[in-house]
Amino acid sequence: MRAVGVDLSVKQLDKARERWPGVDGMELHEADALAYFEDTVAVFDAVYSVFGAAWFTDPGLLLPAVHANLKPGGVFAFSQRPPVEGCYGCQASYIPRGPDEDPAVVKRWDYEPAVWEAILKEQGYADVSASVIDAPPGSRRTGTLFVRGVRGIRGVRGSS
Ligand SMILES: C[S@@+](CC[C@H](N)C(=O)[O-])C[C@H]1O[C@@H](n2cnc3c(N)ncnc32)[C@H](O)[C@@H]1O
Incomplete structure (x- = not known):
């Protein structure tokens, strides 16, 4: 099996190397995921993104x-925090970097589960589902939004 990991952060890639030392078929790329998929010719059985x-x-x-890099029947699954009520679409946060540096600006995209389902369908995904999984027992209440879709007919490279 070939497993490909993509992250902008060298620290995260180092963590992966520490966690899975010497695993055959694992390759890691320091890259923007969008740029990676736009440049790659690989076809994946599954793509997932955990937060x-x-x-x-x-x-x-x-x-x-x-979608263009999934096999027929291939799955794209991703998780993130559920949206904050009333705050939907592109959200921006300022992340402090230190007294002498401007804060980093991080954008993220938050939608309610039904909206994620509609967005995936619009992009040609089939068998879509999106739901919030409850937090595990304990003091924390925030669950995990889990979204999933399968490569449909539309959006295949080279097709109309
Ligand atoms: C909240 S951390 C989650 C890390 C890890 N998946 C986990 O669950 O512990 C978000 C990660 O997404 C990466 N990331 C954010 N935008 C990215 C992009 N456009 N391409 C690749 N990696 C990205 C960040 O570098 C960071 O490592």
Whole structure:
């Protein structure tokens, strides 16, 4: 099996190397996920993003790029925090970097589950589902939004 990991952060890629040392077939790329999918010719059985690029990339760009790189029946699944009520679409946060540096600006895309389902269908995904999984037992209440879709007919590279 070939497993490909993509992250902008060298630290995250180092963590992957530490966690899975010497795994055959694993390759890691320091890259923007959208750029990776736009440049790659690989075809994947499954693509997943855990609180990662799918949350921080315009879905109007990333969903078709992933779709074009999935096998027929291939799955795209991603997780992120559920939206804050009333705050939907592209959200921007300022992340402090230090007293002498401007804060980093991080954009993310938040929608309610039904809206994610509609967006995936619009981009040609089939068998779509989106739901909020409850937090595990304990003091924290925020669950996890889990979205999933399968490569449909539309959006295949080279087809109309
Ligand atoms: C909240 S962390 C989650 C990391 C890890 N998946 C986890 O669950 O612990 C978000 C990660 O997404 C990565 N990321 C954000 N936007 C990205 C993009 N456009 N392409 C690749 N990686 C991205 C960040 O570098 C960061 O490592």
